[in-house]
Amino acid sequence: MNTRALxxxxxxxxxxxxxAGFLAVGATRDSGPSTPAERAASIxxxxxxxxxxxxxxxxxxxxxxxxxxxxxxxxVDEGELTDEEIIGTIEQAFGARVLLVPxxxxxxxxxxxxxAAALVCAAAGxxxxxxxxxxxxxxxxxxxxxxxxxxxxxxxxxxxxxPADPAP
Amino acid sequence: MRAxxxxxxxxxxxxxxxAGLFLVLLGSDPSDGETAExxxxxxxxxxxxxxxxxxxxxxxxxxxxxxVVLNFFQSSCIPxxxxxxxxxxxxxxxxxxxxGARFYTxxxxxxxxxxxxxxxxxxxxxxxxxxxxxxxAVAFGVAKVPETWIIDPGGIVRFRAISTVNADLLGNxxxxxxxxxx
Numbered sequence: 001m002n003t004r005a006l007x008x009x010x011x012x013x014x015x016x017x018x019x020a021g022f023l024a025v026g027a028t029r030d031s032g033p034s035t036p037a038e039r040a041a042s043i044x045x046x047x048x049x050x051x052x053x054x055x056x057x058x059x060x061x062x063x064x065x066x067x068x069x070x071x072x073x074x075x076v077d078e079g080e081l082t083d084e085e086i087i088g089t090i091e092q093a094f095g096a097r098v099l100l101v102p103x104x105x106x107x108x109x110x111x112x113x114x115x116a117a118a119l120v121c122a123a124a125g126x127x128x129x130x131x132x133x134x135x136x137x138x139x140x141x142x143x144x145x146x147x148x149x150x151x152x153x154x155x156x157x158x159x160x161x162x163p164a165d166p167a168p
Numbered sequence: 169m170r171a172x173x174x175x176x177x178x179x180x181x182x183x184x185x186x187a188g189l190f191l192v193l194l195g196s197d198p199s200d201g202e203t204a205e206x207x208x209x210x211x212x213x214x215x216x217x218x219x220x221x222x223x224x225x226x227x228x229x230x231x232x233x234x235x236v237v238l239n240f241f242q243s244s245c246i247p248x249x250x251x252x253x254x255x256x257x258x259x260x261x262x263x264x265x266x267x268g269a270r271f272y273t274x275x276x277x278x279x280x281x282x283x284x285x286x287x288x289x290x291x292x293x294x295x296x297x298x299x300x301x302x303x304x305a306v307a308f309g310v311a312k313v314p315e316t317w318i319i320d321p322g323g324i325v326r327f328r329a330i331s332t333v334n335a336d337l338l339g340n341x342x343x344x345x346x347x348x349x350x
Binding site for chain 2: 064068070071074090
């Protein structure tokens with residue numbers, strides 16, 4: 001009986017872990033805005049205040065941000081445009097500087113690509129440099145005891161071998 | 169030795185990046201210094217609506233057929249106050265022409281009382297559009313005042329000035345645009 005129970009418990013533990021995982025994901029996962037106000041707020045958080053540095057339209061109290069918030073709520077209430085279309089309309093008027101997160105197309109894509117390229121180059125450069133340092137360090141230390149033993153063994157084998165017959 | 173071998177490749181990569189940036193700059197639309205940057209340039213103006221000072225509705229698309237000048241204004245803004253005498257001069261010159269442009273002040277975040285008081289003391293006899301809710305400013309991407317926009321008789325945006333303008337600049341720009349776009 002005890003042996004059977006012991007055999008079964010890993011399955012139960014696994015089941016508990018999976019259920020707990022699903023519950024955690026379900027509880028913390030953002031399922032998107034559920035009311036017009038939440039939808040407007042999610043759009044406002046993606047747009048930069050045109051007259052202040054580093055603040056979103058959602059956070060800023062400036063007149064320009066207030067006008068934008070009012071317009072976004074009007075678009076949301078009309079219900080004709082998607083979030084992307086609302087943002088696109090505002091971007092059309094204010095330019096790409098109004099986007100808090102740059103788009104991944106055209107020249108804006110450089111904002112994503114350049115840091116990634118720089119990271120890859122830096123990693124490659126560090127790998128090459130570390131390898132070179134290791135090799136140089138190994139050469140500077142000279143042969144190890146292991147190397148000496150290998151050479152000695154090879155030499156002793158050579159000495160022990162019978163001399164080859166001279167060529168006729 | 170290895171560094172000497174790698175150096176040409178690094179130099180080549182840097183040269184390629186610089187050449188790319190040069191090509192991007194070469195291909196970009198050169199600014200002639202006359203109009204401020206906007207995605208709306210040479211595109212249809214947004215069909216904005218507001219309320220005129222006499223209480224009648226204002227709809228930009230119904231002004232097609234005339235050159236239209238919109239000046240975004242706030243009575244407490246110092247550059248707007250400094251610019252105002254030049255606008256008076258510009259409007260007087262336009263009113264003297266049979267094909268003169270229609271000039272509108274678009275009030276940005278201000279009260280009717282303040283604006284009326286300002287015009288009563290500083291002069292200026294042209295229609296004033298109250299942008300209630302700021303929808304006109306948002307449609308044109310205006311975040312600070314003053315700004316001046318010129319829209320051709322076909323309803324296409326032809327010019328944007330950020331900050332102050334003077335009567336000569338505005339008059340000359342309008343004349344050049346008339347010659348170019350009719």
